[in-house]
Amino acid sequence: MLFLDPHYSEYTVMVLGGLIDSGLGEGWLEKIRDQKLRYPSGGSVPASEWLAAGEAAIFPFNNGLVVRTVIDAGAPVAYTIPSPQTGPVTTLGLNAAPGNPNAARLLIRFILSQEGSKAVYSADAGVVATPYTKGAFDAAFLPLELKYYESDQRKRIYDLLGLK
Secondary structure, three states, rough: EEEEOOOOOOOHHHHHHHHHHHHHHHHHHHHHHOOOOEOOOOOOOHHHHHHHHOOOOOOOOOOOOHHHHHHOOOOOOOOOOOOOOOOOOOOOOOOOOOOOOOHHHHHHHHHHOOOHHHHHOOOOOOOOOOOOOOOOHHHHHOOOOEEEEEEEHHHHHHHHHHOO
């Protein structure tokens, strides 16, 4: 099993902290640790390549856009978008001082609309679930208060995974 190294991946810390706190508890992660975890350096791209090369059977919490590249290259790899979602809610990155702020706002509004969501994240791509794509998640499961797992959670995750 491959994991992104939580020393370098805030995403891994957020996902694992959220899963522990959602009811799986710390024992779940201790059992995962015993599965001979491997931590490829460099993020999702090299980890997906390891998966494609047969170096591991599973790489949870992967980026669908990245794994899709190895699938498109013919690797014997597949993926699924689980329900409920296991990843954090993500955001759109914006330039603080765009050349045309109104155009930036219009683009974001379009991306978040039903029409834009279908155009940008087509059901054929199958890598991003939005309320408007095929197989989309139900937004009702999202908690009212989202939690960010900062450095205090990082040590907890390290300890549970047996990392220093």
